[in-house]
Amino acid sequence: MKRELNDILCCPVCKGDLELVVTEENDVEILTGALICHACSVTYPIDEGIPNLLPQNTTS
Amino acid sequence: MKILPPYPTGLVPDKNQVYSPREDTFLLLRAANNEILPADTVLEVGIGSAYIIWNLSPCKLALGTDINPHAALLAHTQGVNIIRTDFADGLKKYFSLVIFNPPYLPTSPEERGDDWLEFALDGGPDGREPVNAFCTRILNVLNDSGRVVMLISSLQDFSSCEEIFSKTGFNYTVVDTEKMEDGEELRVYKLTRKNQMIF
Numbered sequence: 001m002k003r004e005l006n007d008i009l010c011c012p013v014c015k016g017d018l019e020l021v022v023t024e025e026n027d028v029e030i031l032t033g034a035l036i037c038h039a040c041s042v043t044y045p046i047d048e049g050i051p052n053l054l055p056q057n058t059t060s
Numbered sequence: 061m062k063i064l065p066p067y068p069t070g071l072v073p074d075k076n077q078v079y080s081p082r083e084d085t086f087l088l089l090r091a092a093n094n095e096i097l098p099a100d101t102v103l104e105v106g107i108g109s110a111y112i113i114w115n116l117s118p119c120k121l122a123l124g125t126d127i128n129p130h131a132a133l134l135a136h137t138q139g140v141n142i143i144r145t146d147f148a149d150g151l152k153k154y155f156s157l158v159i160f161n162p163p164y165l166p167t168s169p170e171e172r173g174d175d176w177l178e179f180a181l182d183g184g185p186d187g188r189e190p191v192n193a194f195c196t197r198i199l200n201v202l203n204d205s206g207r208v209v210m211l212i213s214s215l216q217d218f219s220s221c222e223e224i225f226s227k228t229g230f231n232y233t234v235v236d237t238e239k240m241e242d243g244e245e246l247r248v249y250k251l252t253r254k255n256q257m258i259f
Contacts, residue, residue, distance in 0.1 A: 001141070001143075002141065005123070005141060005143075007152075008123075008151060008152045008154045009143070009150055009151065009152070010150060010151065010152050011150065012145060012146070012149035012150035015152075015200070044150075048133065048136065049136050050132050050133070050136050050142055050143070050144050051143050051144065051150075052144045052145075053143055053144065053145040053149060053150030054127065054144060054145055054146060054149075
């Protein structure tokens, strides 16, 4: 996921802003990390460069 | 939300679990490229094989979503901006053009399998469930002057779909159409907000 995409992402549940935490990044994009919704206390993972914004209690 | 098929084991996507480009894909791509402007911020909901987003004319931003992990992994390997989510959940009101080729095969609960490709085709009992869900949810991410181009099949019943568009707050026009050999008709509808200001 390209870093600038963070500006147009929000929590899929409460629609609030997300905090981006980067674990691994290359010249192009963020490869591993997390998008945290503090209001919902939920962490949405970024794996293999793909943010997963599915509700975290119903999916793997 | 429906129960989702199992996540792929490992990180190798299975192409057989992703909808391959067909007549509907080609028709929707043609209509999208007739509609797109260089300044557009484009979202494709449910990118599948990513054929459309990959072949779009140049624009400011093109972003795709898919709930299918195989589709998301395949899109990412092609360099497409991809978010794994349901419809446009988790996105802000930012898009001036939204493209959608809904799952549209009428599917009864007994016919449902735990397979991502079937999931990509499953339109619910009348083939219109995803159309209705999309129309009610897409207003959150569509700019006030934004447009939607959506593929609808005669299998979904055009007048019932038009009723959904009106009820959910859209004006609609048919911008492209194609008759299939078996009698099925495909249409591309362009939707705009009913309350859109015309300058």
